[in-house]
Amino acid sequence: MSTKYFVDLEGKYLGGFVGAEPPEGAIEVVGPPEYGTQKWDGSKWVGDLPAKTLPKRDFMKLFTDNERRQISGAAMQNVDVSLWKDGLLLADDIRLDHPDLLSGMDAIVAAGLLTESRKNAILAGEAPT
Structure with a gap:
């Protein structure tokens, strides 16, 4: 089984799921974000890198x-x-x-x-x- 990645309706990352159902209304995306504050814009992860x-x-x-x-x-x-x-x-x-x-x-x-x-x-x- 492979991991599937999901966001909510606002593009916030919900996590990766293996053999479990994501929350209702979750949208599958191609992979996880590079860092947690990024949002999915419908085709890619966007957002500035966190400050050093x-x-x-x-x-x-x-x-x-x-x-x-x-x-x-x-x-x-x-x-x-x-x-x-x-x-x-x-x-x-x-x-x-x-x-x-x-x-x-x-x-x-x-x-x-x-x-x-x-x-x-x-x-x-x-x-x-």
């Missing part, structure tokens, strides 16, 4: 030593930078598309601590060279 999430330590390694020093120094004088840094300390993990992270990164650029291109590289998860 990093442990705090790995996120901080995306900054150079000099950038970290400048940010720490600026946090003593700039409330926006300080609040961003406090948010990092409270977070379990860092989601690279989180609105708080993005506004803090914008504050760091506005304070002249990073260029826009460095900010974009960090948010893309690129380690410094």
Whole structure:
């Protein structure tokens, strides 16, 4: 017996079924989604990849030593930078598309601590060279 994959009427993935009946109204599709938040549009799975999430330590390694020093120094004088840094300390993990992270990164650029291109590289998860 082979696995059959199903979605609901809204295109949400219901799962794979082997020898069991899917819920009433389920629609069979060609295979499972690549990740759970994708939806079936009638012919293919669609949706953005989930945001990359990093442990705090790995996120901080995306900054150079000099950038970290400048940010720490600026946090003593700039409330926006300080609040961003406090948010990092409270977070379990860092989601690279989180609105708080993005506004803090914008504050760091506005304070002249990073260029826009460095900010974009960090948010893309690129380690410094």
